[in-house]
Amino acid sequence: DAKTTQPNSMESNEEEPVHLPCNHSTISGTDYIHWYRQLPSQGPEYVIHGLTSNVNNRMASLAIAEDRKSSTLILHRATLRDAAVYYCILRENNNAGNMLTFGGGTRLMVKP
Amino acid sequence: GAGVSQTPSNKVTEKGKYVELRCDPISGHTALYWYRQSLGQGPEFLIYFQGTGAADDSGLPNDRFFAVRPEGSVSTLKIQRTERGDSAVYLCASSLWRTATQYFGPGTRLLVL
Numbered sequence: 001d002a003k004t005t006q007p008n009s010m011e012s013n014e015e016e017p018v019h020l021p022c023n024h025s026t027i028s029g030t031d032y033i034h035w036y037r038q039l040p041s042q043g044p045e046y047v048i049h050g051l052t053s054n055v056n057n058r059m060a061s062l063a064i065a066e067d068r069k070s071s072t073l074i075l076h077r078a079t080l081r082d083a084a085v086y087y088c089i090l091r092e093n094n095n096a097g098n099m100l101t102f103g104g105g106t107r108l109m110v111k112p
Numbered sequence: 113g114a115g116v117s118q119t120p121s122n123k124v125t126e127k128g129k130y131v132e133l134r135c136d137p138i139s140g141h142t143a144l145y146w147y148r149q150s151l152g153q154g155p156e157f158l159i160y161f162q163g164t165g166a167a168d169d170s171g172l173p174n175d176r177f178f179a180v181r182p183e184g185s186v187s188t189l190k191i192q193r194t195e196r197g198d199s200a201v202y203l204c205a206s207s208l209w210r211t212a213t214q215y216f217g218p219g220t221r222l223l224v225l
Contacts, residue, residue, distance in 0.1 A: 043116075043203050043216030044155065087154060091211075098210045099145055099168065102154030 004088045009107040012078045020073040020106050022088030027068050031090040035062065035073050036100070039084045044102075047073065047086070083110045114138065116217035118204050124223045125194055133189040133220045137206030144187050145214060146179055147203040155203050161187060162210060194224045 005023040012018040024033065035047040048055055048062045050071075055062040061074040075082055085105040091098060117136040125131050137144050142163055147155035157171040161181045169179075176194075181187040191198055201221050205214040 041218075043205070043219050045216065046213045049213075085154075098143075099157040099160055099171070100147075100155070100205075100214060101157065102147075105154055 004090060004103050006086075006088050006103060006106045008104065009109065011109045011111060012075075014080060014110055014112050015077050018075040018078045018082070018108065018110075020075075020086050020088075020108065021070065022072070023070045024088070024090055025069045027090055028092070031092055033062065033064060033068075033071050034089045034091050034100070035060070035086060036089060036102075037084040037086045038105070039081075044087065044100075049091070078108075078110045080110050080112060083108055116204055116206055116215050118202075118217040118220050120220060121218065122221045122223075124225065126225050127194060127196060129194050129224075131191050131194055131222065133191075133202050133222070135187045135189070135204030135206075135217060137185060137187070137204070138215055139185075141206035141208055141215075142184070143207045143210045143212070143214075144181060145205040145207075146187070146189050147205065149201045149203055149219070151200075158189070158202075160210075167210075191222075194222075196224050198222060199224045 032051050034049040036044040037047050038044045048060050050062045063072045085107050087102050087105040089100050119134045144161040146158040149155040159179050160168040164184045176192045179189045201219040203219045205216045207214045
């Protein structure tokens, strides 16, 4: 399975933008790039996903490199509630069960 | 609407005992997943149900672990002869179909003494 590489931790100031990077150099053409986050003492929650084009939703933006070997999750204005572990996951679009393969993620700390 | 619920939220048991963990998925979701999360690590896949059948149980660590979903809704994860190494948070997720967004429950924190 194609793997992802993320920094262990990042820090941000409240109300500033945050760019969370993810490298996935062995991504295949059918892999979707998914981001989930896990707030303390909660289960993971979906943030955003994309295939080739940049994506925006109410939570975040996803910028995907042209060669798809890396992507960046963008939180436009971090709040204290955004402090969580962010997971970048490659999800194959095939006939398998499509389970999520989590790595270690990036622990985002937001300073007031 | 109601999300995925899991009971109990916490379970403390003794080594060698049997435990059952329950997952109530979102109504109408056909796919159900169990994951296990050890402290400081990301969740690891255990088993996936499509409807009533276990479509992929490749993540179950050994034959002490078993899961059922008899009516295609509620699922129970069963662990026999628990060991201290089974201590973890057990997460359940459901989705409308296998490729759709997965919605996670809050997890059951299992502690084996």
